[in-house]
Amino acid sequence: MEQRKRSWAEPYKMKVVELIHMTTREEREAALKEAGYNTFLLKSKDVYIDLLTDSGTSAMSDRQWAGMMTGDEAYAGSENFYHLEAAVQKYYGYKYLVPTHQGRAAEHIISQLLIKQGDVVPGNMYFTTTRLHQELAGGTFVDVIIDEAHDPDSTHPFKGNVDLNKLQAVIDKYGASKIPYVALATAVNMAGGQPVSMQNLRELRELTAKHGIKVIHDMTRVAENAYFIKKREAGYADKPIGEIVLEICSYTDGATMSAKKDALVNIGGFLALNDWALFEKARNMVVVYEGLHTYGGMAGRDMEAVAIGITESVEENHIRARVEQVIYLGEKLIAMGVPVVHPIGGHGVFLNAKQILPHLTQDQFPAQALAAELYLDSGVRSMERGIVSAGRNKEGKNNYPKLELVRLTIPRRVYTQAHMDVVAESVQEVYENRSKITGLKMVYEPEYLRFFQARFDVL
Ligand code: P70
Secondary structure (H helix, E strand, C coil), X not given: CCCCCCCCCCCCCCCCCCCCCCCCHHXXXXXXXXXXXXXXXXXXXXXXXXXXXXXXXXXXXXXXXXXXXXXXXXXXXXXXXXXXXXXXXHHHCXXXXXXXXXXXXXXXXXXXXXXXXXXXXXXXXXXXXXXXXXXXXXXXXXXXXXXXXXXXXXXXXXXXXXXXXXXXXXXXXXXXXXXXXXXXXXXXXXXXXXXXXXXXXXXXXXXXXXXXXXXXXXXXXXXXXHHHHHHHCCCCCCCCHHHHHHHHXXXXXXXXXXXXXXXXXXXXXXXXXXXXXXXXXXXXXXXXXXXXXXXXXXXXXXXXXXXHHHHHHCCHHHHHHHHHHHHHHHHHHHHCCCCECCCCCCCEEEEEHXXXXXXXXXXXCHHHHHHHHHHHHHCEECEEECHHHHCECCCCCECCCCCCEEEEECCCCCCCHHXXXXXXXXXXXXXXXXXXXXXXXXXXXXXXXXXXXXXXXXX
16 A cells, blocks of 8 residues: 655744844845845845855754753853763764864864874865865865765765775875875765765775774764665664764764754854874863863853754754755755756755856856845845855865855754745746856955855956
């Protein structure tokens, strides 16, 4: 007998709501011009549905807000630090915790501690802040993700996987002593929120162990990765998400975390390590750049919210609704014929700007132009993830990434299915009028992470 479809619904109900602004097209035209056609420079009051990022934009639960009231704001030895430390040990299995104000601060510390001038750092696709910290420490990032990750149409179920042959070639070429660690991200952001398989992690551990190379895990979206393993990898369908997360972490030596994503808070992060000697060095460094080692730039109340957020992030109902909401939007767009990155990832839907705007060259910033047009149409804010984000290489030349994407990133527990419908209809409208979209030129380019503050003008 055929099984009747049973829908999922948000495993929460609303207690407080935030009113959002609606604008006219004329108002949006003025706002966009003032923002230099960069969605990062728009004022939030001018945005209707904000899909810029899933970072720090989650709705916290009543349990988290209640936890905030138990903030122990002692300068040293805050109770909340010990709660967070216990949560990291229990849910992620890492032994030692260095709190930081957000993810990039943890990246800074680990990069400075492990990378020497002239080192190479292989990783499963670059992330903007991660690669910059590796470069500032004297290293060079080398991409070792599987080829499928660079192909938006490939439906490989684990496009985040490390290509072990590519990694072996890097080891052969430079020697293990030049490789401080492999930078391994779960739910690879720049590839479209694509997961790594457990099988791949096991093999990666084996290969790196043979050469004495560490694996440092960017675990910002590890629970979303775990959900895909549960859905797609043999042997995991009945395993609790928490167990899958623990197993993922067990194949790595330490982790950087932006708690602003998976862990459902508005600010926070950490570095987690298993090696005592390295931890001691990191703890020493955090007091220089972040704050004392028992708060690292977070208030006590923030650490409590992270500790509770971690427990909620591995709840089955939560993670299912979170990822399936993203997939709901993605499938709607696919049904409308809009080119997107396949398969739909864990934190957002990525529009394939190269394919949508074939009349623009990459130097005319197609993804930036598409994000601007979407905002003009409906006030939906998205993020460029293409040539602007990819920045310049060490010689000062533009990087030309294969992926030229617009990210529609879904904040956790914030928007409803009706919001997703409105977004899809706006994307469809823009898609149907795509031939009228013109390119942009960059008129201001900052030195670091240019996508945040660059300004553009119409061609
Ligand atoms: C995003 C955010 C942050 C992030 C991440 C991964 C896989 C580290 C970090 C840094 C915010 C962002 C950051 C740079 C460019 C655009 C947007 N990602 N690793 O929206 O963490 O922000 O806490 O310092 O995704 O994807 P943090």
